Amino acid sequence: MPSSTHQHGRVTAAFGRHYEVAPLLTDADAPESSEVDWLGATLKCYPRGKRSVFACGDEVEIEATGSGQGVITRLLPRKSLLWRSDAFREKLIASNLTQVVIVVATEPGFSDLLISRCIVAAESQDIKSLIVLNKADLPDKLTPAARRLEVFARLGYRIVECSARENAAALRPYLADERSILVGQSGMGKSTLTNALVPQAKAATREISEALDTGKHTTTFARLYPLGANGWLIDSPGLQAFGLAHLAGEDLVEHFIEFRPFQGQCRFRDCQHESEPGCALLAAVADGRIDRSRFEHYRLIKSEIQSAKKQSQGW
Ligand SMILES: Nc1nc2c(ncn2[C@@H]2O[C@H](COP(=O)(O)OP(=O)(O)OP(=O)(O)O)[C@@H](O)[C@H]2O)c(=O)[nH]1
Ligand SMILES: [Mg+2]
Ligand SMILES: [Zn+2]
Structure with missing residues (x-):
């Protein structure tokens, strides 16, 4: 009571x-x-x-x-929950989000497989994804980095370029009234962005060289900051792995949004989209309607889910 x-x-x-x-x-x-x-x-x-x-x-x-x-x-009931898992462990990342903000940078290099993982996690919870290309103040590296993100832009995922160091204002309208989390590899600038957007934050940041030398991440736990009238922003530790073992393998295909139109179009009802004749997904990859790298990401995540299930069953 x-x-x-x-x-x-x-x-x-x-x-x-x-x-x-x-x-x-x-x-x-x-x-x-x-x-x-x-x-x-x-x-x-x-x-x-x-x-x-x-x-x-x-x-x-x-x-x-x-x-x-x-x-x-x-x-109180959660409206969404982001977590990661492998065969043996689960780790909650954050809840009640409306948006996952995937932070990549012009340097150091980023993994597009990790971007796909983050998007899958967001899609599985019915929340939005936004990709931020940070460190846009390093002009030589901006064009190649932006080009690597085109595949995600073509799918309709929003991409914002900004510089946490010089001007993060471009990002503000995307965060207003949202409940966002910044996720991504270490050194991409999540904490620097947090500091730029939330002046009272004082989130710890450290030179990347130092961070890499010690093998430690600057940010060691997630922290939530108020942002605007109704929103908030979570700064989270750098992700090295983002295991999705908790997803049901058969649902994975739905979380690759560009695969959806081909679902149910394969010759065999139980098609695994591996090498079956008449597979609609393989045909779409072959003629370029589905990007090959995205299909590769799907395969990798799927086999990881399958092997995690076997391991946790003790096979
Ligand atoms: N040139 C430039 N450097 C930046 C920018 N944003 C961040 N940095 C630098 O990148 C390094 C890493 O920044 P952090 O904000 O600590 O990165 P992080 O993503 O929080 O890293 P973890 O906490 O380890 O996950 C620091 O040396 C920052 O000063 C930017 O927009 N431009
Ligand atoms: Mg950080
Ligand atoms: Zn198929």
């Missing part, structure tokens, strides 16, 4: 055992809890019960226990 000590909160950082939770103002007439300008006013919260795991972005019910601390008593 709600009492004065019960309130709604948003998980702004997850540290495993404890969480940072920002209190939310709740309005009985409004369908959604509204955010408050909470920077610096978060509570250190522990979950009630040992097994509960929360994600950055979760809306929770908390009970203040005094001196800036509290207990998480309930998880």
Whole structure:
């Protein structure tokens, strides 16, 4: 039963055992809890019960226990959940997102397979994807990097070029009123973008050479920042792998949006799109209606899901 000590909160950082939770103002007439300008006013919260795991972005019910601390008593329903997994482990990344912002840069080089993985994760949760090409201030490298993104642009994914160092304003309209997470490889500039967009953020950034030398990522946990009146932005640690073992293999094809028109068009109902005669997907790859690199990404992710399923079953 709600009492004065019960309130709604948003998980702004997850540290495993404890969480940072920002209190939310709740309005009985409004369908959604509204955010408050909470920077610096978060509570250190522990979950009630040992097994509960929360994600950055979760809306929770908390009970203040005094001196800036509290207990998480309930998880409110998640509208979306981004997580990664291999055969043995699952890791929550963030929840209640409206958008995944995939950050790549003119340098260091980026993986287009990782972009496809991020898009698949977003599509599987019915949330938007946006690709940011950062470090546009390095002109020699801009054209080749932009060219590598054309395949995604042709599919309709939005691409924004900007420079976190010089001017990140181009990105602002895409983030207004959205609940976004910045994801991508280490060194692409996610934290620098966060600092440019959220002046109070002071997210840790470090020279890439130093980051690579120590083999560590600059950002070690995801953190949520308020952005504009109704939105927020999560800065997350660099992704090295983005395992999607939790996806059902048969659904994967749907998360490659350009494959959808060919679904159900193969000669065999149970076509695996490997080497079967009359496969509509293979035919579309052969005549260029489906990009070969995207089909390759599909194959790699699919075989990874299959082998993770076998491993976790102990085969
Ligand atoms: N030239 C240039 N350098 C940038 C830009 N944005 C970021 N950098 C530099 O790139 C390096 C990495 O930036 P970070 O913001 O720490 O990268 P990150 O994506 O947060 O990295 P992780 O936290 O390790 O995932 C730093 O040296 C930044 O100064 C940019 O727009 N232009
Ligand atoms: Mg970072
Ligand atoms: Zn087929």
